[in-house]
Amino acid sequence: MATTRKLLTLAMVRQGENILLGFKKKGFGQGKWNGFGGKVEMGETICQATIRELEEESGLIAKAMDKVAILEFEFLNDPVILEVHVYDIVKYEGEPIESDEMVPQWFPVNDIPYEKMWLDDLIWYPEYLKGSKFKAYFLYEGFDKILKHSISPVQELPL
Numbered sequence: 353m354a355t356t357r358k359l360l361t362l363a364m365v366r367q368g369e370n371i372l373l374g375f376k377k378k379g380f381g382q383g384k385w386n387g388f389g390g391k392v393e394m395g396e397t398i399c400q401a402t403i404r405e406l407e408e409e410s411g412l413i414a415k416a417m418d419k420v421a422i423l424e425f426e427f428l429n430d431p432v433i434l435e436v437h438v439y440d441i442v443k444y445e446g447e448p449i450e451s452d453e454m455v456p457q458w459f460p461v462n463d464i465p466y467e468k469m470w471l472d473d474l475i476w477y478p479e480y481l482k483g484s485k486f487k488a489y490f491l492y493e494g495f496d497k498i499l500k501h502s503i504s505p506v507q508e509l510p511l
C-alpha cells in the first residue's frame with residue numbers, strides 16, 4: 353500500500369513546574385488534552401506553521417522555540433503516516449485564551465491528565481519533560497491501542 357505523509361506541528365509550553373495544555377473541542381483528537389498545533393499548509397515552513405497554530409489555538413505568540421522531537425504515527429490499515437514536529441516554546445508573549453478549537457489550562461507537570469490524552473503521550477512526555485531530544489514511532493490500531501512503538505534519543509533534529 354502506497355503511503356502518504358502528513359506534516360503536523362505540536363507546540364509545548366512549559367513554565368517551570370507547569371505545562372499548558374489545550375482541551376480539543378473539535379477535529380482530530382477531540383475530547384483530549386493536547387499541546388497546540390495542526391497541519392503545515394502549502395507554502396509554509398514547519399516553524400511558521402508551529403507559530404501560526406499556537407497563536408490560533410492558544411493566543412500565545414512564540415518568540416523562541418527549540419525542536420525537541422519528531423513523532424511518527426501510523427494507523428493499522430491506513431496509508432497515511434502522521435509526522436508530528438514537536439517544539440518546546442522557550443519564550444512567548446501573551447496570555448492563554450480560549451479559541452474555537454481549544455480551551456487552554458495549566459497543569460502541574462506531576463499531575464498531567466494522561467487518562468484524557470493520546471496513549472502515546474504517557475510514553476513520550478516523560479522524555480520531553482527530562483529535556484531530551486528524541487524520535488519516536490507509534491503504530492496504532494484504532495485510536496485506543498498501541499501495537500508497537502519505539503523511542504530513541506538523538507543529538508540533533510533537522511529544522
Ligand SMILES: Nc1[nH]c(=O)nc2c1ncn2[C@H]1C[C@H](O)[C@@H](COP(=O)(O)OP(=O)(O)OP(=O)(O)O)O1
Binds near residue numbers: 360361363
Ligand atoms: N498521537 C498524538 N499525540 C499527541 O500528543 N498529539 C497528536 C497526536 N496525533 C496528532 N497530534 C497533534 C498534532 C496536531 O497538533 C494535532 C492535530 O492537528 P490537526 O490540524 O490535524 O487537527 P484538526 O483535525 O483540528 O485539523 P483542522 O481540520 O486543520 O482543523 O494533534
